[in-house]
Amino acid sequence: MTASRHRRAGMIRSYAVTGGDAPGTRAGLDAATLLVADPGRPLTGLAAQSRRVMDLCLPGALSVSEVAAHLQLPGAIVKVIVAGLVDSGHLAPRAPFVPAASPYSADFLMKVLKALEKL
């Protein structure tokens, strides 16, 4: 497994994937951002990796880092691809961990913080 991964590594260069676009620091896009695909958008004409991102996200929602894991691409490169799809309206970014009903209490956040500090 590792051997075959190793042998595939380096096959695709990141600049070829992004078409030379440098990854910008796009506001609201980080590794945890959830991506929701718009099923109404046509998939034809998309670049290969954009198409794959859409295929991954269409059934539901996926975070940027998960997409990166599936595509086996660096996170920064995936961000460029995702940013392009967000611009074209194919994907809608959604901030992660948003409580649907009520906001987190300060108490809960403190607990989380303490738990994290123990890590």
Add this chain to the structure above:
Amino acid sequence: MNGSADFTAGVLLASVICSVLLLMVCIVLLAVLLARSRTPERRTRAVTPPVVRPSARTSARPDDQEKAAAERARAAERAQAAEKARQVAEQARESAEQAREAAEKDKEQALQQAGANLQWYNAAVAETGRLVERLNAVADAEVRGYADVAVPGLLHPQFAGTPLSEHVAGAEELLREAVRATRADVSGAARAGVRGMAEEVQMYLARLQMSINEALDQPPGADHHRSLVDMDAHATWALHAVQRLRILAGSWPGVQRADCTFREIVESARGRIPAYDRVDYTYVPDVGERWVEGRVVEPITVALAELLANATSYTGDRVSVYVREVPKGFCVVVDDKGAGLNAFQLAEAERLLSRQTTLDAANLADERKLGFAVIGHLAHDYGFHVDVSAPSPSGGVQASCLVPHHLMSAAPGPAAPRETAPPPAAHAVNAAPAAPAARATTSNGLPKRERQHAVTPVSAQPTQQSITDTRAPEDVAADLGKLSELLGSGLATGRDNDAEGHPQP
């Protein structure tokens, strides 16, 4: 053959000379006979006056005396004439004898000459045979570079200084000159090719250094990333140039890949040319996710990169690439909108594509030919076919690389549920996590890597649903506490399971 002809000619000559001499002898004999027949006439004429004179004279005594004297004189005359005739006959006989001897001698000489000619002829044939040996020795010494090769001299020393020896030396010199000229030509072309490629590699590596310098000056950020991308690109191009060189020198591409899909091949090939941003890849998941056998992945990628380099270098326009299924296999088609190839360029390209060309004088003239030579070499070695003869619909060249079925590979993992299994269903908001076996295969064959066995179980857990407020925060905190314990124990053994396969951005 010639000698015997000469001999016959000599014999003929001798017989002709003999017959001429016989004729001369006959003429001489005839002359003698004529002279003999004429003498009695003279005698009668000489006799007549005394016959007249006695009739004029009266006294008988003096007449008798005179008669006797005349008789004696006549006898003497006759004797003289006879003597003369005998001498003439003798002379004629002698001259006939001489002529015969001369003819004999001529015949002898002609025979000798014919023998000598035959000897010379045989010697010349042997000398020609020796010439072949000499040329062979020259070839051994000059072309094959064998040490201790002695070039033999003339077989027959008597030829020294004759035109024959000059010609032989001329032939030998001609061979040496041809060897010299060919060697200079080939080494010049090879040098030019190696020089060109070395310059290319050097240029890319120099730019790589510049990018590294830039990156070192910058704080981490977007520009920093930009520099990294530049470095990556320059390193990749330099790598490709070196790879091309070694392929032209008769080696294999030097990299063994695992099975890859056409998408990976096209994107990899695109990254290997400087004008990668002008290449449009029309991705169709059906064919784009077909797997190519690992053995031919790198050769096909290099060949495709060469086709793309050609296409982009001859047009400033965009170049389109797509993969198409054909009865014999799959075609990677590169379409450019350039000027196209003229008949001569096409013939040259097909010549280079159709055979296994290595670094030689014929194919290193320019970059474009170099690319075709690389492709021809790879196609010959690995069994795929490249064709550039079809005109592109847009007027340029349509190059196609046919990958036959036997170079394709089955999709790794179970192939049957590939079509029916749900897409990465584990990540669907409302769907239950799919079984790991089903998760390994996808509808479009997209995330089909072994690596995901490690990734998916983890990424499947923190869906939006599980983290939202459907659970009590206390439970979450308790879970986090457990997690921290687990991680604490994990940290003791090693940090590997921290990310659990998540790529680091």
